[in-house]
Amino acid sequence: MENILKLSKYKDIALVGAGGKTTMVNRLTESLRKEHKILVSSTTTFIKPSITSYDFIDYYYNQEYDLGAIGENGIYMIGRGRTQEDLVMGVEKEDIEYLSAGFDHTIIECDFSNGRPLKGFRDYEPIIPNTTDVTVGIIDIQALGLLVNSANIHNLDKYIELTGSTIGSLVTIKHLAKIIDDKNALFKNAVGKKVLFINKVEKELDQALALSLYEAINLDQLDLVIEGSLVMERYDVLFDNKNY
Numbered sequence: 001m002e003n004i005l006k007l008s009k010y011k012d013i014a015l016v017g018a019g020g021k022t023t024m025v026n027r028l029t030e031s032l033r034k035e036h037k038i039l040v041s042s043t044t045t046f047i048k049p050s051i052t053s054y055d056f057i058d059y060y061y062n063q064e065y066d067l068g069a070i071g072e073n074g075i076y077m078i079g080r081g082r083t084q085e086d087l088v089m090g091v092e093k094e095d096i097e098y099l100s101a102g103f104d105h106t107i108i109e110c111d112f113s114n115g116r117p118l119k120g121f122r123d124y125e126p127i128i129p130n131t132t133d134v135t136v137g138i139i140d141i142q143a144l145g146l147l148v149n150s151a152n153i154h155n156l157d158k159y160i161e162l163t164g165s166t167i168g169s170l171v172t173i174k175h176l177a178k179i180i181d182d183k184n185a186l187f188k189n190a191v192g193k194k195v196l197f198i199n200k201v202e203k204e205l206d207q208a209l210a211l212s213l214y215e216a217i218n219l220d221q222l223d224l225v226i227e228g229s230l231v232m233e234r235y236d237v238l239f240d241n242k243n244y
């Protein structure tokens with residue numbers, strides 16, 4: 001994935017959407033951590049990481065020290081505290097912008113989906129640092145056919161408002177295309193290049209549905225479209241505007 005995203009060219013990555021952001025962070029960092037210094041964080045809230053997914057962590061970052069002065073390669077993870085649910089509170093986007101100069105890469109989760117495969121978008125999100133080179137929007141193709149309810153969709157009210165769906169109906173291609181195309185959804189506030197990643201394309205049916213979704217979206221606002229599976233580590237480029 002790091003080669004398709006051209007991380008040798010693009011330094012700072014923002015992740016938005018649902019159905020794979022945390023796995024995307026792990027995939028991008030696991031091959032880079034030995035030879036690069038990588039900042040991983042969030043501008044909202046993120047799930048507490050496993051101990052093997054970082055080399056340095058500070059749950060209570062407050063600029064009392066200079067992370068950029070630490071020279072060792074590896075994954076540096078920061079937050080500003082923990083919630084009662086043991087989620088890690090992210091930092092201000094200005095902190096990311098300030099710190100980015102001291103790292104080879106920053107990989108930042110810029111919205112929260114609470115582990116669900118789909119989400120609606122609050123007015124204040126995504127919160128994307130201005131230093132971002134590439135905004136990657138993630139869509140879970142296996143969300144198609146799920147029931148529209150709070151168990152499957154974070155910010156259910158906003159999802160219903162955006163898609164025109166109703167509670168108990170099924171998630172459709174039209175819904176996912178709306179999330180991708182609408183200016184107030186997945187790529188709202190996007191900075192830099194815009195990349196759509198259709199995730200969890202793992203079976204023949206998933207591939208057919210991913211192509212149907214691809215044919216239903218507006219490519220004018222996108223620089224790159226990828227389908228594949230983070231779990232299987234299989235990726236195919238469906239669209240490249242040649243300027244990526």
